[in-house]
Amino acid sequence: MTTFKTKTTTIGLAIGVAMATLAGPVRADINAPLAALGPPPIPSDNKQTPEKIELGKMLFFDTRLSGDASVACSTCHEPKQGWGFSGDISRGYPGTVHWRNSQTIVNSAYYGKLFWAGSAKSLEAQAPSAAKGGVAGNLEDDIGTARLAFIPEYRKRFKAVFGDEYPRLNNAWRAIASFERSMVQRDTPFDKYMNGDKTALSEEAVRGKGLFEGKANCIECHNGALFSDQKFYNLGVPRAERWLDDGLAQITFRFENYAKGVTQKMYREVKDDAGYYFRTKLDQDKGKFRTPSLRYTLYTAPYMHNGTFFDLQEVVEFYNAGGGENEFSASKTKLIKPLGLSEGEIADLVAFLESLSGDEIKVDTPKLPPYAALPNPVK
Amino acid sequence: MLRCFPKSMRLGGGLNIALALAIAMSFTLPSSNTLADEAGPVEAIKVDAKKAALGKRLFFDKRLSGDSSQSCATCHIPEKGFSDGLALSKAYPGSEGFRNTPTLINTALKASWFHDGRLGTNLNDVTRESLTEDYVMNMDMRIMQERIKQDPVYIQMFKDAGWSEPSNGSVRNAIPEYLKTLTSRGSPFDKGTMSAAAKRGSKVFQANNCASCHSGNRFTDDKPHNTAVPDNPDIWSDPLRHHTYVAFGMFMGIENIFNIRRDVGADVRSHKVDGTDVGKFMTPTLRELKYTAPYMHNGTIKTLADVVAFYNNGGGNDANKDKAMKPLGMSVADQADLVAYLESLSGDPLTSAEHVWKDKIPANYTAIADWLNTPN
Numbered sequence A: 001m002t003t004f005k006t007k008t009t010t011i012g013l014a015i016g017v018a019m020a021t022l023a024g025p026v027r028a029d030i031n032a033p034l035a036a037l038g039p040p041p042i043p044s045d046n047k048q049t050p051e052k053i054e055l056g057k058m059l060f061f062d063t064r065l066s067g068d069a070s071v072a073c074s075t076c077h078e079p080k081q082g083w084g085f086s087g088d089i090s091r092g093y094p095g096t097v098h099w100r101n102s103q104t105i106v107n108s109a110y111y112g113k114l115f116w117a118g119s120a121k122s123l124e125a126q127a128p129s130a131a132k133g134g135v136a137g138n139l140e141d142d143i144g145t146a147r148l149a150f151i152p153e154y155r156k157r158f159k160a161v162f163g164d165e166y167p168r169l170n171n172a173w174r175a176i177a178s179f180e181r182s183m184v185q186r187d188t189p190f191d192k193y194m195n196g197d198k199t200a201l202s203e204e205a206v207r208g209k210g211l212f213e214g215k216a217n218c219i220e221c222h223n224g225a226l227f228s229d230q231k232f233y234n235l236g237v238p239r240a241e242r243w244l245d246d247g248l249a250q251i252t253f254r255f256e257n258y259a260k261g262v263t264q265k266m267y268r269e270v271k272d273d274a275g276y277y278f279r280t281k282l283d284q285d286k287g288k289f290r291t292p293s294l295r296y297t298l299y300t301a302p303y304m305h306n307g308t309f310f311d312l313q314e315v316v317e318f319y320n321a322g323g324g325e326n327e328f329s330a331s332k333t334k335l336i337k338p339l340g341l342s343e344g345e346i347a348d349l350v351a352f353l354e355s356l357s358g359d360e361i362k363v364d365t366p367k368l369p370p371y372a373a374l375p376n377p378v379k
Numbered sequence B: 001m002l003r004c005f006p007k008s009m010r011l012g013g014g015l016n017i018a019l020a021l022a023i024a025m026s027f028t029l030p031s032s033n034t035l036a037d038e039a040g041p042v043e044a045i046k047v048d049a050k051k052a053a054l055g056k057r058l059f060f061d062k063r064l065s066g067d068s069s070q071s072c073a074t075c076h077i078p079e080k081g082f083s084d085g086l087a088l089s090k091a092y093p094g095s096e097g098f099r100n101t102p103t104l105i106n107t108a109l110k111a112s113w114f115h116d117g118r119l120g121t122n123l124n125d126v127t128r129e130s131l132t133e134d135y136v137m138n139m140d141m142r143i144m145q146e147r148i149k150q151d152p153v154y155i156q157m158f159k160d161a162g163w164s165e166p167s168n169g170s171v172r173n174a175i176p177e178y179l180k181t182l183t184s185r186g187s188p189f190d191k192g193t194m195s196a197a198a199k200r201g202s203k204v205f206q207a208n209n210c211a212s213c214h215s216g217n218r219f220t221d222d223k224p225h226n227t228a229v230p231d232n233p234d235i236w237s238d239p240l241r242h243h244t245y246v247a248f249g250m251f252m253g254i255e256n257i258f259n260i261r262r263d264v265g266a267d268v269r270s271h272k273v274d275g276t277d278v279g280k281f282m283t284p285t286l287r288e289l290k291y292t293a294p295y296m297h298n299g300t301i302k303t304l305a306d307v308v309a310f311y312n313n314g315g316g317n318d319a320n321k322d323k324a325m326k327p328l329g330m331s332v333a334d335q336a337d338l339v340a341y342l343e344s345l346s347g348d349p350l351t352s353a354e355h356v357w358k359d360k361i362p363a364n365y366t367a368i369a370d371w372l373n374t375p376n
Helices: A002-023 A050-060 A123-132 A141-149 A152-162 A169-181 A189-194 A203-213 A247-260 A264-269 A312-320 A343-354 B014-025 B049-059 B123-132 B141-148 B152-160 B168-179 B196-207 B239-252 B304-312 B332-343
Strands: none
Touching: A050 A152, A050 A169, A123 A169, A141 A152, A141 A169, A141 B239, A152 A169, A203 A343, A247 A264, A247 B141, A312 A343, B049 B152, B049 B168, B123 B141, B123 B168, B141 B168, B196 B332, B304 B332
């Protein structure tokens, strides 16, 4: 069912885009209603199996899938930090710092595009992009492939799961994607409420839901079962403070602009993260980022693409003030305006937001298999 | 014009003066196409002093590796003749090397680089290969460029060198310019101060036709040969080394890589169907051997005496062994003299500030003040 819903949304989006193109900036009010979360869509070419998920989990925690074998996926997507990272900006590969906030992997299965600017179209594509990025994993394909071949347990498991004689790195990313697709949360107080348990939400949270769908109009973008329309907006989130006083962050800032390919003029002058612009190279997309899901946010502070806000209250107050100003304010969405929420209403809204997270998801950290010499060659 | 120094000035005490003049004034010493049997001093190369100084700092800067853990000098150590004293080199963290680190002294004069000779273009490419290769420095050069631009010392040095600002391209020119300054000098062979044993060894060298491969001023023909040096079993028993070789082999297109248990060497240049290039390695220079033990492409021979004994036995066993490799029948005394001669080919250590960046290089980066108003 959810797969079908996702498809409907995609078609709806396509129609919306077509309408916008034909009729100018007319906005059809087609916000998907809030709903309990269904099962995640599973790509038909990468089915879930328990063995694949287990292998993906091991690989997710394995530092050998990074350049200097020191960082794993789990280094920046820490189970104890909401499967994200504790700092405003993710830590990055040794000798570097990242330039954006690390997002939780929980419920990442439902996104059509991954990363804040939507640069990966699937979890299968997101994993290598992170593992191989210069300020993330800095891995090269050949060394990654070679390392997996020297871990007998992986040889056995890749053979069983994928039929690989020697582990193919591409299948490592597929296994990791499968593990991430298993990391969904569908039993939050909100989901229970929507499934008929009217005691699952506090009175404050129920009031907050009303504000969310009404006066505060959060649902304009944070809609559907995922609480995200998966579109891109500039809210005027201020630039990361770090760039002003952290040499390492200044290096990464320039690197990202250089590597993503901007004009000489922009490389010289830009002082903020242009986000979705890097995908489209359209001025109107500067400073836009994908609407994140609001699920599991109880555990994923700090918030926004650059981790500017440290608690949910701060986030709500930012919206209540009508967002902020940044270098790309020309592209700031018209949908965001001062809300006039009272302190009590802000508290209600925060209570509702908190109901979108269930228990903290914990897993046993897998025991990682050791390297061993290759068996004698086949003549 | 100062282009022509009298030959005597290039020898003995005059050498340093001539070199200093050549470097300071960016003039070159005359070249003299020396034949194999009349080897002489390795001639200093014309360099741009400012570019070379910049290249020197870059060479010793750990921030030029992906995780900022090692510099070029981590494996090319000046005190060890710009090699590292290990049988098999270190590698980038997470890997271990599968070959012996070669000296960089006189490297600018080589015809091709690495033990397999896989790069035959120039040091610009060698620099790029070494910086970016995942088991060497694993550096994304786009990050490197921005790291360098964060260091005010570099910004000034690039300007002084005539480059408007640091870039990948200028790094790949500056490091080779520095490497050109690493020229052998002051060896007993060059100064004419060889011992009696070394002089006798010189005759042994000629009599046994060592110069058929070890020819010219650098004592190398810059060609690959198969002398059947025994395999180094440590490559295959240590998963960290073996997987590094596998990664290398996949990149180079070596067939059946998971079932190979030998270093194919210069075969990667030709991929000959008959496999006759398997096991060939580039003839190494015989200069600076005093500093660069252990020997051979895989560091399997610890001393020069053992190297000489290896050749005296006609090399090792391999189907494709070079026909020139035959038992030599040298006496024990001849072998000792030959070792003395080889030792006389090592010069002054290149360990002073002329060749080594002695100032502290910061490991971290200061923030650009007033970043908002400073163009990137």
